Amino acid sequence: MSDVAVHEADHGTHGHTTTTGLSNNKVAMWLFLGSECLLFGGLISTYMLYRGRVSEGPRPGNVFDIPFTSVSSFILLMSSLTMVLAVSAAQNRDDRGTTLWLTVTALLGATFVGGQVYEFTAMYNEGLGFTTSLFGSSFYALTGFHGVHVTVGIIMLMSLVGIIKRSTIPGDKAEVVELIGLYWHFVDVIWIIIFTLVYLIPA
Amino acid sequence: MTAATETHSEHDHSHDDHAQHGMSNAGYIRIALILAAMTALEVSTYYVDFGALFMPVLIILMVVKFFIVVSYFMHLKFDNKLFSFCFYAGLFLAVMVYVIALATFKFFAA
Amino acid sequence: MAIIERPATAGGVEIAPPATPSRAQGGFKRPVSTTGWKSWLFTVDHKKLGIMYGVMAMFFFIVGGIEAVLIRLQLAAPEGKVLSASVYNQMFTMHATTMVFLFVMPMAAAFANYFIPLQIGARDVAFPRMNAFGFWCVLGGGIFINLSWFLGGAADGGWFMYAPNSGPIFSPSHGVDFWTLGLQITGIASLTGAINLIVTVLNMRAPGMSLMKMPVFTWLQLVVQFLLLFAVPVITVALFLLSFQRNFGATFFDVSAGADPLLWQHLFWIFGHPEVYILILPSFGIISEVLPVFAKKPLFGYPFVVFSGAAIGFVGWGVWAHHMFASGLGPVSVAVFSISTMAIAIPTGVKIVNWTLTLWGGKLRFTAAMHFAIGLIVLFTIGGLSGVTHSVAPSDTQQTDTYYIVAHFHYVLFGGAVFGLFSGFYYWWPKMFGKTLNEKLGKANFWMMVIGMNMTFGPMHILGLQGQPRRMYQWTEARAGEGFFNLAFWNQIASIGSIILAVGVLLFIINVVKTARSKELAPLDPWDSRTLEWMTSSPPKEHNFDVIPTVHHLDEFFHRKYQQDPVTHEYKQIATAEEILADQEAHADKHIHMPSPSYWPIVLAATLPIITTGVIYSIPVAIVGGIFLVLAMFGWALEPSTAPETDFDPPAAGESTKELAPLV
Numbered sequence A: 001m002s003d004v005a006v007h008e009a010d011h012g013t014h015g016h017t018t019t020t021g022l023s024n025n026k027v028a029m030w031l032f033l034g035s036e037c038l039l040f041g042g043l044i045s046t047y048m049l050y051r052g053r054v055s056e057g058p059r060p061g062n063v064f065d066i067p068f069t070s071v072s073s074f075i076l077l078m079s080s081l082t083m084v085l086a087v088s089a090a091q092n093r094d095d096r097g098t099t100l101w102l103t104v105t106a107l108l109g110a111t112f113v114g115g116q117v118y119e120f121t122a123m124y125n126e127g128l129g130f131t132t133s134l135f136g137s138s139f140y141a142l143t144g145f146h147g148v149h150v151t152v153g154i155i156m157l158m159s160l161v162g163i164i165k166r167s168t169i170p171g172d173k174a175e176v177v178e179l180i181g182l183y184w185h186f187v188d189v190i191w192i193i194i195f196t197l198v199y200l201i202p203a
Numbered sequence B: 001m002t003a004a005t006e007t008h009s010e011h012d013h014s015h016d017d018h019a020q021h022g023m024s025n026a027g028y029i030r031i032a033l034i035l036a037a038m039t040a041l042e043v044s045t046y047y048v049d050f051g052a053l054f055m056p057v058l059i060i061l062m063v064v065k066f067f068i069v070v071s072y073f074m075h076l077k078f079d080n081k082l083f084s085f086c087f088y089a090g091l092f093l094a095v096m097v098y099v100i101a102l103a104t105f106k107f108f109a110a
Numbered sequence C: 001m002a003i004i005e006r007p008a009t010a011g012g013v014e015i016a017p018p019a020t021p022s023r024a025q026g027g028f029k030r031p032v033s034t035t036g037w038k039s040w041l042f043t044v045d046h047k048k049l050g051i052m053y054g055v056m057a058m059f060f061f062i063v064g065g066i067e068a069v070l071i072r073l074q075l076a077a078p079e080g081k082v083l084s085a086s087v088y089n090q091m092f093t094m095h096a097t098t099m100v101f102l103f104v105m106p107m108a109a110a111f112a113n114y115f116i117p118l119q120i121g122a123r124d125v126a127f128p129r130m131n132a133f134g135f136w137c138v139l140g141g142g143i144f145i146n147l148s149w150f151l152g153g154a155a156d157g158g159w160f161m162y163a164p165n166s167g168p169i170f171s172p173s174h175g176v177d178f179w180t181l182g183l184q185i186t187g188i189a190s191l192t193g194a195i196n197l198i199v200t201v202l203n204m205r206a207p208g209m210s211l212m213k214m215p216v217f218t219w220l221q222l223v224v225q226f227l228l229l230f231a232v233p234v235i236t237v238a239l240f241l242l243s244f245q246r247n248f249g250a251t252f253f254d255v256s257a258g259a260d261p262l263l264w265q266h267l268f269w270i271f272g273h274p275e276v277y278i279l280i281l282p283s284f285g286i287i288s289e290v291l292p293v294f295a296k297k298p299l300f301g302y303p304f305v306v307f308s309g310a311a312i313g314f315v316g317w318g319v320w321a322h323h324m325f326a327s328g329l330g331p332v333s334v335a336v337f338s339i340s341t342m343a344i345a346i347p348t349g350v351k352i353v354n355w356t357l358t359l360w361g362g363k364l365r366f367t368a369a370m371h372f373a374i375g376l377i378v379l380f381t382i383g384g385l386s387g388v389t390h391s392v393a394p395s396d397t398q399q400t401d402t403y404y405i406v407a408h409f410h411y412v413l414f415g416g417a418v419f420g421l422f423s424g425f426y427y428w429w430p431k432m433f434g435k436t437l438n439e440k441l442g443k444a445n446f447w448m449m450v451i452g453m454n455m456t457f458g459p460m461h462i463l464g465l466q467g468q469p470r471r472m473y474q475w476t477e478a479r480a481g482e483g484f485f486n487l488a489f490w491n492q493i494a495s496i497g498s499i500i501l502a503v504g505v506l507l508f509i510i511n512v513v514k515t516a517r518s519k520e521l522a523p524l525d526p527w528d529s530r531t532l533e534w535m536t537s538s539p540p541k542e543h544n545f546d547v548i549p550t551v552h553h554l555d556e557f558f559h560r561k562y563q564q565d566p567v568t569h570e571y572k573q574i575a576t577a578e579e580i581l582a583d584q585e586a587h588a589d590k591h592i593h594m595p596s597p598s599y600w601p602i603v604l605a606a607t608l609p610i611i612t613t614g615v616i617y618s619i620p621v622a623i624v625g626g627i628f629l630v631l632a633m634f635g636w637a638l639e640p641s642t643a644p645e646t647d648f649d650p651p652a653a654g655e656s657t658k659e660l661a662p663l664v
């Protein structure tokens, strides 16, 4: 959805200014993120309600590998830094800096998703499938949704790198970079919550 | 998209004053270091026994990290209040309805 | 946004310099037709989309109406044989689903799309392609849900689809799957639509139009869009969990696996109660436009109406568990939700007071639109009062799941939401189509609907209090009881009422056909209206306004027509609508930028039913659909928003291409 918003018209923004003086795209992105709070809130609540309901298979404490997840959480957190550096480069019209930091961000994101795939595989091998227990279902639903969000973010970052590289005219991509940045940070803050509520606080 | 940005470069100046009220890259790195330190503290609860402080520390760290990223990396602190409204309205409703719903399941009881 | 520069009026010819040349990165060339079916299929014009929403909603209104009449036929006589028990379950489920998601919501979206840009003095919405995408999603989702009738049976768990009825044991057909996935698709439309309209209202107002100078319809629609923005993701979560349960073997609502089916109820009603305001507030907005016009007075207490609307929008988030009083929530929760529910009646009451005081002392003109508006006030009040009786939990435990509830929500939804929409039809028809609906037929339409609706839903209060359960597929003579309150009599009255109601709706359709055939054109300002949408031609030009108006007042158009005498304080007419329009045309903007049509919205929306079909029948199909989805998103994103002329399809022979041909 979000890249729909990103590239949609700056209709109304140019030629004359908007009523509030704010960019249509940016207001739209913030509205979308506000809406996403209720999406993730629902998934997190479902997990909180069901995390202790294990009729079969492993319990949360048995499958989580806290040191491993701490590292991948840290990687995602640092990708927020590189993202913000990309935005800052884009605002300085530094195309090289922008593509560099965007690529680094995408790589960090990919590392995180790779870690998640590894984690899911390990858990599956320990006997926690999607349908094993309510804990399993709600855990995979929540972290899976988050993982999909990260993946979409990576695709957007890579596409943006491609577009910036291909376009012959250098300069102002700042807003698009900023919008994707907002999305990326949002996905990161959701993980900050998941990391604490799901991993660090035992059921 | 590209074509749009190309033809309308006369409006670029609007983005310049935009960059002003952000932060310097050094500032961002400092924030990231703080976040990293907080994460380290969070993870340490796994190794060190915090006793009764365990939950409060984790929850407070989580909330503070959340707001640091939102305020500084996402610029909400410096940006127009309307953006804050859009986002915090959603966040507030989410926390409210889901906490109440969990409360009706006696989730917070003992 | 594309630049199709062209003279706004035939007078000043001014052709744009070519835009920066660029390749058609979006994959397709741009469609170009301005007439014929292609101009509708690929349009991004908010007015065309508004009409398309309206036509679709009307179609589903008829479908839902037929379902309703079948339900009443089944219950007209003891041991009804019209429908089997299983088809009966499908019938009431699909009736409610259709009416709520495929009629009232899209019809409200039709008015929102058409009139918000006009009321705020804009030329289109903020994201025109996203707007088109939303329409195609609702249409696709609506058709998808209804396909289940032909593919093994429709959903049959009731519109709130409680567990365990929604599970595979009690609902083994694919009906619930179609329902769940179809609603996901319409939900995407609600979300994109909400974002689009909020940005439009916040950012595209004409100069001078501060928030407190905005027409009330636009205001209440803004509240509705915020409700949608935050309520839709909640039902999205619920529907995902249900899909995972039904299609992928999870057990989120399965008691035997240790789950809590109340989780579904919470998620559904956290969405569901805001949803009822999503259904009613647009109609509140419509009559808040209609009443002042036909009372020739400004709306009484405009700020109160606006703020109570916002208050409803907020408090509406804290009452959802009043739908769950009988589910064993525990005494504290019941008390809290009972009190909050009583509280929400207050801002609703404020509105009723404001409307009544708007009428007070006004020079009332009883047009068809006015009839429906007053009908709303009266009927909605009845429904509101029965609502307050449900807010008292001990009383509700007697009423819940009886026909008393059915009576309540039909008074608020039919007497409220639907009457408001009809008021809007009669009021805005001349604006949308340049012809006025027949007033005589309109009033007949109104009286048939009032009589029919009171006959149908009034007796349901009695039926409910006598203990007739909701969703009961047959009643028997033996248990109908005797005397004035016997179930048999009132069931028959209700069934007869439903036929009268159907005739009322039929009169409306006849009226539409008659009006379409008639040659008589409506005057420019038939009702002596007050707001900006009337300050342009009827139907409006493609670019809405020749000049974007500068706003100085609430009810700007009224203040351009009338001026207050400083001594007598009476309003004197200083200009007619025709003069104002002529003045605008004389000063028309030379360059008008209108968004270009696009193939992508319909293409992107079409991938969604492919994916959902795949989820039900074959995962590879879903994956293929997903690939198309991603490709379509890239196409969409890469389509240059500034379209150079080389980016357009050449016109086919004989096609009108107003936009590209120089107008000389």
Ligand code: HEM
Pocket: C159, C160, C276, C277, C279, C280, C322, C323, C341, C342, C344, C345, C348, C383, C384, C385, C386, C387, C388, C390, C391, C396, C399, C400, C401, C405, C408, C409, C412, C413, C416, C417
């Ligand atoms: C004065 C304001 C209102 C109050 C106090 C109120 C109260 C209630 C309560 C307590 C219930 C649950 C009854 C039960 O199931 O036992 C209910 C049901 C319902 N209400 Fe209202 N209501 C109000 C206004 C509205 C409005 C404005 C609408 C829609 C336009 C609406 C639509 C519904 C519907 C559809 C249901 C039935 C849901 C179902 O079970 O399928 N209500 N109302």
Ligand SMILES: [Cu+2]
Pocket: C272, C273, C276, C319, C320, C322, C323
């Ligand atoms: Cu309710």
